[in-house]
Amino acid sequence: NYFVKPPTLGSNLMEEKNYVLLLANISLPPMTSPSVNILKTLFVTLTNKTAEFSTFFGGHWTEIGFQGCDPGTDLRSGGMLALLQLLYFVTTPNTFKLSQSVFKLSKDPVQNFPFSSAGINFTVLCLNFLHNERLNKLCISEKSVLTGMNKLYVAFFTRFHKIWHLQKKSVSDFGSVLNNLEKEAKSNISKFLKSSYHELKEFNGPK
Secondary structure (H helix, E strand, O other), X not given: OOOOOOOOOOHHHHHHHHHHHHHHXXXXXXXXXXXXXXXXXXXXXXXXXXXXOOOOOOHHHHHHOOOOOOHHHHHHHOHHHHXXXXXHHHHOHHHHHHHHHHHHHHOOOOOXXXXXXXXXXXXXXXXXXXXXXXXXXXXXXXXXXXXXXXXXXXXXXXXXXXXXXXXXXXXXXXXXXXXXHHHHHHHOXXXXXXXXXXXXXXXXOOO
């Protein structure tokens, strides 16, 4: 796998790739922007609480796994792309059940971890794979760079959930789990995506 040159993206996919990279470099826009609506959607969907805050900045964001009072600080590493991928994971019907289970696990007294911060880390991993052209084959197959990115993103969350739950991991293990997921995906991305797909299908159960 390391010695085979990845397929080249066509002009349309290269244009989409540049747009995705642009999203990753956009800082969280001002409070009056649509980003606030996305953040509130995340908060309401995950916590089942209303999002009537007296002020935008505050400890309420730590409830959904941001590490401080301003989500924009955490999102510097993944920009708007990280926020959009979190929204995708939390609101897409096929991943909704999993996102709820991951969020519940993030609140466990022993196995807790910052949910949104984890998602941002997975976006950064996806960006690394995109930069290194490891996603080219998938993006060509899907005819979309963003779809390929989201498939890998969901795969990371799916594998993470299974490992974290079954192996009784805690927040001190997060770095090593992240590194192992990256190594597993790099060693054989097709196998990684396929196994995570079956794990997600098994988790969702019969339709």
